[in-house]
Amino acid sequence: MAEAAAEREWRSYGISRRSTHTIRLRSSAALAVVTVLAVLLVPPLVQLDQQAVDLAAKLRPPSWAHPFGTDDVGRDLLLRCVYGLRVSLLVGVAAALTAALIGTAVGATAGALGGWVDRGIMRLVDTVSSVPHLLLGVFIVAMFRPGVWPVVISVALTHWLSTARIVRAEVLSLRSRPYIDAAVSGGASRWRVTVRHLLPAVLPQAGLAAVLMVPHAMWHESALSFLGLGLPTHTASLGTLIQGARGSLLVGQWWPTLFPGLFIIVPTLAVAGLAGAWRERLNPRRRSELTL
Amino acid sequence: MLELRDITAGYARNAPVVRNASLTVAPGEAVGLLGPSGCGKSTLARVAALLHRPDSGTLLLDGEPVRRWRHRAPRELRTAFGVVFQQPRLSADPRLPLADLIAEPLRATGEGKAAAERLAALTTTVGLTPDLLSRRPHEVSDGQLQRACLARALALRPRWLVCDEMTAMLDASTTAALVAAVEHYRRSTGAGLLAVGHDHVLIHRWCDRTVHWKAPSS
Amino acid sequence: MTEGSVVLSVRGLSVRFLMPGRRTVAAVTDAHFDVAVGECLTLIGESGCGKSVLASALLGLLPGNAQTTGEARLGDLDLLAVDERTLAGTVRGRRIGLIPQSPAAHLTAVRTIRSHLEETVAALTGTRGRAALRSAAEEAAERAAFPGDHLDRYPYELSGGLAQRAATALALIGDAPLLLADEPTTGLDRDLVDHTVDALRHHVDTSGRALLVITHDLSAAARIADRVAVMYAGRIVELAEATAFFGSQGPRHPYSRGLLQALPDRAFIPIPGMPPELGALPEGCAFATRCGRTTDACAALPRMMNAVACHHPYVPEGTRA
Incomplete structure (x- = not known):
């Protein structure tokens, strides 16, 4: 019977399941790459002045010369949008990173120390959460002169709370694992347990939270700028572009608001798709499909 | 001498899982603790290894009462205990390769320099092969991972070993091999053992003395 | 046979x-x-x-x-x-009725044992109607010696033994x-x-x-x-x-x-x-490196002969050829 084994026909299972994930992942990655390339390459490579005013061509609808049309002083909207996206993305990424760092530090401290430190920190988190984000953001921005960094600080200080909660919950659930007991018994200090065993385990989660926060931070920036409290109006960001164009919407000129709006949505979709794929990879069972 | 006197311990207020338990382990002695699952014997084992603070009662270590648990306990006291748990998957940091897993206590206590040499000795003691050391926990079998967990428990040459259902998930041959490794270590160092389990045959064969436990009446 | x-x-x-x-x-x-x-x-x-x-x-x-x-x-x-x-x-x-490794994890935590049994009875036997389902579920529980007064409990309220009986009751329903x-x-x-x-x-x-x-x-x-x-x-x-x-x-x-x-x-x-x-x-016998009876023959894969795959099996007393 062993001889028969030489000529075997192998049957496979469940190959098709993966294709949809791949399509979603690929399209999201493509969107993200296009966004990042546009933001990084267009300004240095395209020798056009985004501030070039052409009053003769103001408020033109989309055409071959100006694919996104022009604004109320005749500036090319495609170029303005790319520059705006650049500023918005910068603010978004910087704010999300800062927020994730603060959130991870606070959450890990609360979870690892426990007791009254944990209770105190979490009450503070609850208190800050109870104030509407935008209100708090406006308050923080108002303390500084308008500019990019006050907006980053404002967004970061209002967005670290969710990361802190996620990281704390994760640390709490890990803290009762036998491997933490084994580390304690192996002489590891509190610091070592946190840095070597707890933090590396929550970093993927915290990283995911940070990535998902980028679009959030971009919206927040847009909202602040739209209210006239964010970036100075001459700096093109997606928020200031929409704010500057809201008057023309009332007279039927749709393009100055539509395109900056789309530029907020596209990175959001890309980030959501990539984060979803990442979350799937975090699922430890997928690391090795084989469990014997 | 390891003495647990009148220990009451639990995880929620007013609902202790261990009530008024007392137990003594002499140096070099192997004591088995037998009882059905859910009777709180694992909790008692964690109290004995300074990993869980009891609600009341005293733990005497060589006549000295222990007042602090977990991180607050002095490092020399904590590392006097080697612990092995029931489920190797949960007892191993999933990101550390087996070599780091075993050497972690040495690094944590500033003996990292001696790690390579000690690692080789420990690997032989528990019957692992060097090629497995570069693997992560999900790439080895339960039996191999439990061998690594035992090696980690022995890394700091503890005076007391606490084995909480160490072999419940393992096959007969690996069980016998791990028990043999524990006994080999105890013969050469004179360490005391508290072995918690529910398999009468195994515990009676393994230990000098056996304590039977019943579930708390509530 | x-x-x-x-x-x-x-x-x-x-x-x-x-x-x-x-x-x-x-x-x-x-x-x-x-x-x-x-x-x-x-x-x-x-x-x-x-x-x-x-x-x-x-x-x-x-x-x-x-x-x-x-x-x-x-x-x-x-x-x-x-x-x-x-x-x-x-x-x-x-x-095929499956009796799982960890029954407590195999049962849905937010539903009672009765609802597990009734659902399975409905899916596998085509029993319809509330009263019929109820009695069929109780019958199924009885077959696996699952106590009737525990039917309305949730999986986490059961001891390991009872959870195992619940899982057995579920496995027996389809008469596999x-x-x-x-x-x-x-x-x-x-x-x-x-x-x-x-x-x-x-x-x-x-x-x-x-x-x-x-x-x-x-x-x-x-x-x-x-x-x-x-x-x-x-x-x-x-x-x-x-x-x-x-x-x-x-x-x-x-x-x-x-x-x-x-x-x-x-x-x-x-x-x-x-x-x-x-x-x-x-290439050869996978056990050879751990075996006390290994010889050169063990470099070849042993075939299943008389229900044992070994070149040097132990021969039962009295049946020595």
Whole structure:
């Protein structure tokens, strides 16, 4: 019977399941790459002045010369949008990173120390959460002169709370694992347990939270700028572009608001798709499909 | 001498899982603790290894009462205990390769320099092969991972070993091999053992003395 | 054992996994065995020897990177060749009842045992109507000796033993001719192990089902099995009658002997070394490096002869040729 084994026909299972994930992942990655390339390459490579005013061509609808049309002083909207996206993305990424760092530090401290430190920190988190984000953001921005960094600080200080909660919950659930007991018994200090065993385990989660926060931070920036409290109006960001164009919407000129709006949505979709794929990879069972 | 006197311990207020338990382990002695699952014997084992603070009662270590648990306990006291748990998957940091897993206590206590040499000795003691050391926990079998967990428990040459259902998930041959490794270590160092389990045959064969436990009446 | 009474017939079943970097892991190789009506076959072996993979293959629950060959006949059906729809619609629950490894995790935490039973009864037997479902569910619970006053409890309110009975009750509902128990006693106390095993045995004896038990617990196997299949490194190396295997005659394969000698109520001596990697099996006998009877002949793969795959099997006393 062993001889028969030489000529075997192998049957496979469940190959098709993966294709949809791949399509979603690929399209999201493509969107993200296009966004990042546009933001990084267009300004240095395209020798056009985004501030070039052409009053003769103001408020033109989309055409071959100006694919996104022009604004109320005749500036090319495609170029303005790319520059705006650049500023918005910068603010978004910087704010999300800062927020994730603060959130991870606070959450890990609360979870690892426990007791009254944990209770105190979490009450503070609850208190800050109870104030509407935008209100708090406006308050923080108002303390500084308008500019990019006050907006980053404002967004970061209002967005670290969710990361802190996620990281704390994760640390709490890990803290009762036998491997933490084994580390304690192996002489590891509190610091070592946190840095070597707890933090590396929550970093993927915290990283995911940070990535998902980028679009959030971009919206927040847009909202602040739209209210006239964010970036100075001459700096093109997606928020200031929409704010500057809201008057023309009332007279039927749709393009100055539509395109900056789309530029907020596209990175959001890309980030959501990539984060979803990442979350799937975090699922430890997928690391090795084989469990014997 | 390891003495647990009148220990009451639990995880929620007013609902202790261990009530008024007392137990003594002499140096070099192997004591088995037998009882059905859910009777709180694992909790008692964690109290004995300074990993869980009891609600009341005293733990005497060589006549000295222990007042602090977990991180607050002095490092020399904590590392006097080697612990092995029931489920190797949960007892191993999933990101550390087996070599780091075993050497972690040495690094944590500033003996990292001696790690390579000690690692080789420990690997032989528990019957692992060097090629497995570069693997992560999900790439080895339960039996191999439990061998690594035992090696980690022995890394700091503890005076007391606490084995909480160490072999419940393992096959007969690996069980016998791990028990043999524990006994080999105890013969050469004179360490005391508290072995918690529910398999009468195994515990009676393994230990000098056996304590039977019943579930708390509530 | 007559031909007609065979419930499950496995012929040349192999399972391999395709791993990254073109590696393959041969989890099960060339398994041959039958399970007959009213019989319990116990598949024993250490963790990682491929026995759970074999169970998954029979239920069609292998992951996407697995490949199979050979056949596993359950009546007129080849379990390895049928599609997922057939497996879900006519096999699982109806022709194979699964008794899972950790019953508490197998049950849905937010629903009572009664609602589990009623749902399964409705899905498998086509019983309709509230009163009919209710009485059918109570009947099902009674068959597995699950106490009626615990029916409205949630899984987490049950002890390990009762959760195991609930899972058994669910597995019995479809009147499947084959019961498959995958490590049914892991983590249970000795007394509970004995109880669970006796209950399973009782169902086999009274209802004429076939039972395939997969376990690493040798004492549980000794208590329940009619026949024993020993698995090592993905291959079945010995098939034996349980009375001979656990009795004075003893097993014939050196690995099986070693396993029994490792028991705490026997010699309590481990088999030296560790089993080989399923991804890097040797050319010849996979047990040769750990075996006391190895000779040059062991460099070749031993064939299954008289139900043992070994070049130097132990020969039972009195039957020496």
